[in-house]
Amino acid sequence: MDSTISRHRTRFAPIDFPSLVPVDEGLGLFDAVFEESDAGLLILDLDVGGLVVRVSDANLTLCKWLSCTPSDLRGINIMTLVHSDMNPRDREMLRHCLVRHRPVSLPFQLFLSEQEALSCHATIRPVRGGKGSLRMVAALRRTDVSAHQKLAMVCRQRDAAMQTKDRILARISHDLRTPLNGILGFADMMIHVPDTSDKKMRDYAKDIASAGRELLMRVEDLMAAAQSTLPEVPRQETSVDLADVLLECVEHARLRHIDGLVDIKCLIESGLPALRGNKAEITRGIDAVVDNAIRATQNGDMIILSCWLDGHGGLHLTCEDNGPMISMKEIDAAVAAAEEDQDVYSRPHARSVAGLPMAKSLFMRNGGSMHVAARANGTGFQCGLFFPVGQLEL
Numbered sequence: 383m384d385s386t387i388s389r390h391r392t393r394f395a396p397i398d399f400p401s402l403v404p405v406d407e408g409l410g411l412f413d414a415v416f417e418e419s420d421a422g423l424l425i426l427d428l429d430v431g432g433l434v435v436r437v438s439d440a441n442l443t444l445c446k447w448l449s450c451t452p453s454d455l456r457g458i459n460i461m462t463l464v465h466s467d468m469n470p471r472d473r474e475m476l477r478h479c480l481v482r483h484r485p486v487s488l489p490f491q492l493f494l495s496e497q498e499a500l501s502c503h504a505t506i507r508p509v510r511g512g513k514g515s516l517r518m519v520a521a522l523r524r525t526d527v528s529a530h531q532k533l534a535m536v537c538r539q540r541d542a543a544m545q546t547k548d549r550i551l552a553r554i555s556h557d558l559r560t561p562l563n564g565i566l567g568f569a570d571m572m573i574h575v576p577d578t579s580d581k582k583m584r585d586y587a588k589d590i591a592s593a594g595r596e597l598l599m600r601v602e603d604l605m606a607a608a609q610s611t612l613p614e615v616p617r618q619e620t621s622v623d624l625a626d627v628l629l630e631c632v633e634h635a636r637l638r639h640i641d642g643l644v645d646i647k648c649l650i651e652s653g654l655p656a657l658r659g660n661k662a663e664i665t666r667g668i669d670a671v672v673d674n675a676i677r678a679t680q681n682g683d684m685i686i687l688s689c690w691l692d693g694h695g696g697l698h699l700t701c702e703d704n705g706p707m708i709s710m711k712e713i714d715a716a717v718a719a720a721e722e723d724q725d726v727y728s729r730p731h732a733r734s735v736a737g738l739p740m741a742k743s744l745f746m747r748n749g750g751s752m753h754v755a756a757r758a759n760g761t762g763f764q765c766g767l768f769f770p771v772g773q774l775e776l
Contacts, residue, residue, distance in 0.1 A: 416441050422522035426460055427515055428483055435460045435480040444522065448494040465491035465499040483508050483516050490522060501526040551605065558601050566594045599737040621656040621775055622664055628689060631668045635676055651690040656775040657697065659748035667744035670737030671701050671765050678705030695771035704762040710754050749773040
C-alpha cells in the first residue's frame with residue numbers, strides 16, 4: 383500500500399513570484415520601508431582601507447530627531463555621532479564590530495553638533511552591498527520618553543484604571559445587593575406570616591429587615607460616591623411630573639414598610655409645572671429621602687410631604703418627620719473624598735445618614751439643591767429640595 387501511494391505522489395513545484403519592479407521615481411520596497419519606518423535608520427559603508435565606517439544615507443525619522451537633512455549626515459564617520467558620555471566599553475565594542483563587519487546590539491548615545499544627546503538602542507547588521515561593498519544597516523530606537531509619549535502612556539494607564547474600577551463597582555454591586563435582596567425578601571415573609579402567636583420571632587424578622595435596608599442604603603451611598611468621580615456621560619432628560627413621581631414614591635414606601643404604623647400625608651399644590659431632568663434619578667433621590675424619614679420616625683407619627691411653587695417661580699418639596707435632627711455637614715461627610723475629623727459611619731447616630739448623600743448628588747445633577755433644617759415647631763426634622771425656575775417647563 384505504501385509503495386502504491388509513493389508511485390502516485392507527485393512533487394510540488396516551487397512557486398515563482400513575480401519580481402518586484404520599482405515604481406516611478408525609483409522607489410522600491412526597501413526604499414518605502416526605509417522612509418516610513420518609525421525607527422531611526424542609517425545605511426553604513428565600511429571603508430576597508432581606512433577602517434572607517436561612514437554614513438551613506440539616513441531616513442527621515444532620524445533626521446527629525448537630529449534636526450538635520452540626510453545630506454548633512456552623508457559621509458560622516460559613524461563614531462563621530464557617538465556622544466562622549468557613552469559607556470567606554472560599549473563604545474569600544476561598537477567600533478570593534480563595525481570594522482569587522484559584525485552584528486551588534488547595544489545602548490547608543492546619539493548626538494550631532496551641539497545638540498543634546500539622544501538615548502537610543504542600536505541594532506546594527508551586515509547586509510549585501512552593491513559591487514561587493516561592505517554595507518551595514520543600523521536601526522535605532524529611542525529610549526528617552528518625550529512629554530507627548532509620557533502623556534499618552536499616562537492616558538492609557540488612566541483608561542485601564544477606569545475600566546478596572548468599573549468592573550470592581552459592578553462586582554461589588556452584584557455581590558452585595560444579591561444576598562441582601564434575598565435576606566430582605568425572607569424577612570418580609572417572616573413578618574407577614576399569618577400565624578401571629580410568636581410575636582418575638584416577628585420582632586426579630588423586623589430587626590433583620592431594618593438592618594438589611596440600612597446596609598443596602600449604605601451600599602447605595604458608596605456606589606454614589608464612587609460614581610461621582612467618574613467622567614460625566616450624556617444623560618437623557620425628559621419632562622418630569624414631580625407630583626406623579628412623589629405619589630409613586632409614597633406608594634413604593636408603603637409597600638416596603640407595610641408593617642409600620644407610620645402615616646404619610648401628601649400636600650401637593652395643583653397645576654405644578656413639569657420639571658426638566660432625568661426621571662429615574664429624581665425618583666431614586668425622593669425614594670431615599672422618604673425611606674430615611676420612615677426609618678427615623680416612630681410608630682404612630684406622621685410624615686408630611688409638601689410640594690409647591692414660591693413667589694419667584696421656584697419649585698419646593700419638603701419632607702417633614704418627628705425624628706432626630708442631623709446637619710448637612712454630617713450628610714456631606716458620608717461621601718467626602720478627604721479624610722474627615724469624624725467618621726459618621728463608625729459612631730452611632732440617632733438618625734442614619736444612609737441614602738441622603740446619594741439623594742443630594744442626584745438632585746444636584748438635575749439642577750436642584752437639598753437642605754436640612756429643624757421643623758417650624760422646633761421638634762423634628764425637615765429635608766427640603768429646591769429646583770429653580772430655569773429647570774421648569776413653564
